[in-house]
Amino acid sequence: MSLLILRGVDVAYGDLPALTGVDLVIEPGEILSVVGANGAGKTTMLRAISGLLRPRAGEITLDGARLDRLPSHAVVERGVVQVPEGRKIFPSLTVLENLELGSYTAAARPHRRESLDRVLGLFPILAERRRQAAGTMSGGQQQMLAIGRALMARPRLLMLDEPSLGLAPKIVQEIFRIIGEINRAGTTVLLVEQNTRQALALAGRGYVLENGRVVLSGVGRDLLDNEHVQRAYLGM
Amino acid sequence: MSGTGLEIRGLTKRFGGLVAVNRFDLAVAPGEIVGLIGPNGAGKTTVFHLVAGFHGPSEGLIHFDGVSLVGLKPHAICRHGLARTFQLVQPFAGLTTLENVMVGAFNRVGDVAKARVRAAEIVDFVGLGPRRDTPARHLTLADRKRLEVARGLATEPRLLLLDEVMSGLNPTEIEAIIGLIRRIHSRGVSLLIIEHVMRAILALSHRLVVLHHGEKIAEGPPAAVARDPRVIEAYLGEAVEETR
Helix, strand or coil, rough: CCCEEEEEEEEEECCCCEEEEEEEEEECCCEEECCCCCCCCHHHHHHCCCCCCCCEEEEEEECCECCCCHHHHHHHHHCCCEEECCCCCCCCCCCHHHHHHCCCCCCCCHHHHHHHHHHHHHHHHHCCCCCHHHHHHHHHHHHHHHHHHHHHHHEEEEEEEECCCCHHHHHHHHHHEEEEEEECCCCCCEEECCCCHHHHHHEEEEEEECEEEEEEEHHHHHHHHHHHHHHHCCCC | CCCCCCEEEEEEEEEEEEEEEEEEEEEEEECCEEEEEEECCCHHHHHHHHHCCCCCCEEEEECCCCEECCCCHHHHHCCEEEEEECCCCCCCCCCCCHHHHHHHHCCCCCHHHHHHHHHHHHHHHCCHHCCCCCCHHHHCCCHHHHHHHHHCCCCCCCCEECCCCCCCCCCHHHHHHHHHHHHHHHCCEEEEEEECCCCHHHHCCCCEEECCCCEEEECCHHHHHCCCCCHHHHHHCCCCCCCC
16 A cells, blocks of 8 residues: 555645645655756645645545644654755754654654664764754754654654755765665655756656646656656756 | 955964864956865855955955955945855845845945846846846745846956855756856856856866865866865765766
């Protein structure tokens, strides 16, 4: 059974439609990438899944149960966790405090110790910096913290919104490598990226959003070879 | 005014015990495009802040076309012909594209009608003509990045400092910005560019300077710098050519 399904989802900001009739399926264990221009609706889609926006029409289901009527905290309780664009860590809290907040949910709290060991194992720099105020770290380290904080909630579906934003090439490679590692350890990943090439290379499957509609979907590698994708998103 | 371009010597900035920039030398000759790269937190944006007068240096010299910029306020530096853009673009959200660019034009002209004419030319030049009367809050990120460049251009700089104008854009949008930067250069503006998009910085720069922990670790022709093992270790992670 598919993990997450969007069926005919419409989202609008006032009169302005942001998503129109979006159908999308995420299978357990996969990495799915959603690419598209700025303003295509990628972040809106994540926010709708997270319960931060209410679809005007259509439905979103997790394991067959409706997700789109739940408040965000209940979505997180069900194991769907978003890493927001621009990290949004708590800058004045320490690294450790940020991580602990990630395991706030009832389901995650009893596993805090074990989750923390796992996150610090994935990101040794966070262990080194655990007592430091999070806002004083570099952009790459803050991105690692944002991902680590999400992992503390023990997600079944981890949603990442532009994790490569503003990062040096070496750190981008590192972040993408770790996303692969998290996925191989059993977490399903939904990745939204402007870094189209690396996102589609990492993903099993991909979707292309344009003006709030899904215009293409398929195997990541096939999309990379697709003439429209090359022209519109890869600058070829 | 003697056209000697930008000359930075021994530039140092300390924040408390942290040395953000350490004895940094940099020159940008008239007509040159120089790329400034380095890991997050290396001190690149601090260099921009120092040059544009947002911070005062702890030590060092900053000269632009023979004038010392140290101690001058940002607006005065801008009047000397040196403009910068910001990584996080913050246009006046309620003003239109044209009005935002007019704010830049007021650096040179006090007359509203003249500023409007000048701004309109720049808006067309950066490709925002069709968005001229759109409030900035309704622009896409790619267009807001163009607006940021337009605001800088409207101040009529001889040297323009661009801080990650390609960040958050997809490869096709990046190609368009590369084209825009080339057109700015052919207007006779020199450029100092901070950017993580290596394909773009390699295509545009005449010379690359690499900053790491506040210090220059490499400088030279882009292709040579991209092959420098220290640069690969500190910044690139792997060689750039023919990856993916």
